[in-house]
Amino acid sequence: MTTPITIGVSSCLFGKRVRYDGGHKHDRYITDTLGAFFRFLPVCPEVECGLPVPRESMRLEEKEGTVRLVTTKSCIDHTERMRRWCAEKVAELAAEDLCGFIFKKGSPSSGLFGVKVHRPGMKAKRGRGLFAEAVTSRFPLLPVEEAERLRDPELRESFIVRVLAYRRWKELVAGGTTPGRLEAFHTVHRLLLMAHSPEHCRELGRLAARANGVPPEELFARYEALFMKALARRATVRKHTHVLQQLAGCLGKRLTPEERAEVAGVIGEYHDRHVPLVVPVTLLRDYARKCGEEQLLGQLYLTPTPTELLLKHV
Known part of the structure; x- marks a missing residue:
């Protein structure tokens, strides 16, 4: 049985009544849709560091150049309590084999982007919740996102x-961590990487190709950082269209004139946003299978994420 993929998630998004007012922010997409494919590990920094439910709301404040976690009315400073807990928690999470984390927007502990940091006599600036900061600092390559996004x-x-x-x-x-395994890994990911960042794909290809000249630990660390950086780049319609045209070119004369016209037409429809990406990908996969193109069929680009998670448009 395949080991489930573990993703951390703010507990309130999972339906747990842990918010300061005793409520939750249950996100049905997370639990009902993503939950069919991933194992979730709920985390609530405020409750797990020892604060009660309900409790006074908190906010981030900048004092003497440092960001503090302070209750909004009584001005009790919980920064050190939270930071101690964060240090212990990220150490625990290192053993959980996390593959991602979904945070709650705006939270002074778990907000990932644009959390208000109040400053006396000045306009608030934007920062990151203390726990979200601890997680991203400890696991800089971990895929992270906010539920609302x-x-x-x-x-x-x-x-x-x-x-x-x-x-x-x-x-x-x-x-x-052998050079051969890395080269094989890069090969099957090449078109997926091209759809996100052609520049990084080429650099990763050069890195994998000269693998024998770099110590394995250094080689894999460099490849991992660049690999995740590449996939963080947005995959655009233009870049996808280029990859689809490459795939069509690989099939080339093995297709009949009518089939080539069909493929070109579907790619054009995708480019003009009339059909979703899954349509040309499925067509090209079917023709690759018909032509016995095992090398193309080995490309992960032709076997995307589960159908239930595919988008209508990229």
């Missing part, structure tokens, strides 16, 4: 692609 189809697809890729990378490393 997952409503954007492109951001959602990007997150899922990175989570699944990160899992495959972990499996590669667990199986042995």
Whole structure:
């Protein structure tokens, strides 16, 4: 049985009544849709560091150049309590084999982007919740996102692609860090990488090709950092169209004139946003199978994320 892919998630998004007012922010997409494919590890920094439910609300404040976690009315400073807990928690999470984390927007502990940091007599600046900061500092390559941003189809697809890729990378490393395994890994990911960042794909290809000249630990560390950076780049319609045309060119004369016209037409429809990406990908996969193109069929680009998670448009 395949080991489930583990993703951390803010407990309130999982339906747990842990918010300061005793409520939750249950996100049905996370539990009902993503929950069919991933194992979730709920985390609530405030409750787990020892604060009660309900409790006074808190906010981030900048004092003497440092960011503090302070209650909004009584001005009790919980910064050190939270930081101690964060240090212990990220150490625990290192053993959980996390492949991603979904945070709660705006939270002074778990907000990932644009959390208000109040400053006396000045306009608030934007920062990151203390726990979210601890997680991203300890696991800089871990795919992370906010639940609210997952409503954007492109951001959602990007997150899922990175989570699944990160899992495959972990499996590669667990199986042995040999140059041959890295080169094979790069080969099957090449078109997927091209759809995100052609520049990084070429650099990764050069790195994998000269693998024998670099110590394995250094080689794999460099490849991993660049690999995840590449997939963090947005996959655009233009870049996808280029990859699809490459695939069509590989099939070339093995297709009849009518089939080549069909493929070109479907790619054009995708380029003009009349059909989703899954349509040309499925057509090209079917023709690759018909032509016995095993090398193309080995490309992960032709076997995307589970159908239930695919977007209508990229």
